[in-house]
Amino acid sequence: MSQWANIKAIAFDLDGTLIDSVPDLTAATNATLAECHLPEVSDALVRSWVGNGAQVLMQRALSYASSMAEDSTELQVQLEQVMPRFMHHYGEHLQQHSLLYPHVRETLQQLTQAGYKLAIVTNKPYRFTVPLLTAFGLDELFSEVLGGDSLAKMKPDPMPLQHLLQQWQLDTTQLLMVGDSKNDILAAKAANVMSIGLTYGYNYGEDIGLSEPDAVCEHFADIGKYLQS
Ligand SMILES: O=C(O)COP(=O)(O)O
Numbered sequence: 597m598s599q600w601a602n603i604k605a606i607a608f609d610l611d612g613t614l615i616d617s618v619p620d621l622t623a624a625t626n627a628t629l630a631e632c633h634l635p636e637v638s639d640a641l642v643r644s645w646v647g648n649g650a651q652v653l654m655q656r657a658l659s660y661a662s663s664m665a666e667d668s669t670e671l672q673v674q675l676e677q678v679m680p681r682f683m684h685h686y687g688e689h690l691q692q693h694s695l696l697y698p699h700v701r702e703t704l705q706q707l708t709q710a711g712y713k714l715a716i717v718t719n720k721p722y723r724f725t726v727p728l729l730t731a732f733g734l735d736e737l738f739s740e741v742l743g744g745d746s747l748a749k750m751k752p753d754p755m756p757l758q759h760l761l762q763q764w765q766l767d768t769t770q771l772l773m774v775g776d777s778k779n780d781i782l783a784a785k786a787a788n789v790m791s792i793g794l795t796y797g798y799n800y801g802e803d804i805g806l807s808e809p810d811a812v813c814e815h816f817a818d819i820g821k822y823l824q825s
């Protein structure tokens with residue numbers, strides 16, 4: 597029997613896997629930088645900084661923009677001071693430019709109809725995660741939603757996946773992690789569960805195959821091929 601046949605539940609990453617959220621993350625980052633009199637950053641740079649939660653994103657943006665500022669000696673912008681501003685801006689415009697990737701909704705619907713239990717395991721703060729899922733009409737498909745601040749540790753730590761295993765009384769052969777980042781694959785390996793890496797998302801500009809997930813998919817709909825095999 598194929599190891600895929602054991603899978604009963606699937607944990608999905610959010611940013612770069614279900615939703616292309618970089619345009620709104622860039623807008624919130626730039627609104628925050630502008631308030632600090634710092635230069636704007638590009639979508640492409642933000643894409644390479646997403647993956648470790650909102651605080652690390654803003655930390656990377658601040659250190660880059662400070663280094664690009666004309667007179668960086670005068671600028672001593674503190675992360676703790678700007679985080680509330682970033683959270684405010686992003687919360688105001690969570691879904692202005694962000695889009696679902698192709699075939700996400702119907703593939704998730706097919707998986708729930710086939711009996712799989714679905715969860716979100718994201719490093720995005722929880723307070724943004726549920727409204728974003730609701731805005732895209734996906735919230736009802738997930739039995740559990742874990743944000744980057746829901747537990748003491750976030751991916752690549754295995755804690756969120758271990759929490760799901762315990763919550764759902766599953767053994768490690770029954771859970772699959774699907775994500776676009778090495779953090780997703782590292783978390784899966786540390787929790788000893790299977791993983792699928794997606795090539796179209798954000799992975800610091802690196803090939804997700806280098807993290808050696810159990811399978812690599814170019815399109816979201818392709819994950820169904822493994823699960824139905
Ligand atoms: O918010 C982030 O940094 C990444 O979020 P993700 O875990 O859903 O990719």
Ligand SMILES: [Mg+2]
Nearest residue numbers: 609611612777
């Ligand atoms: Mg991701």
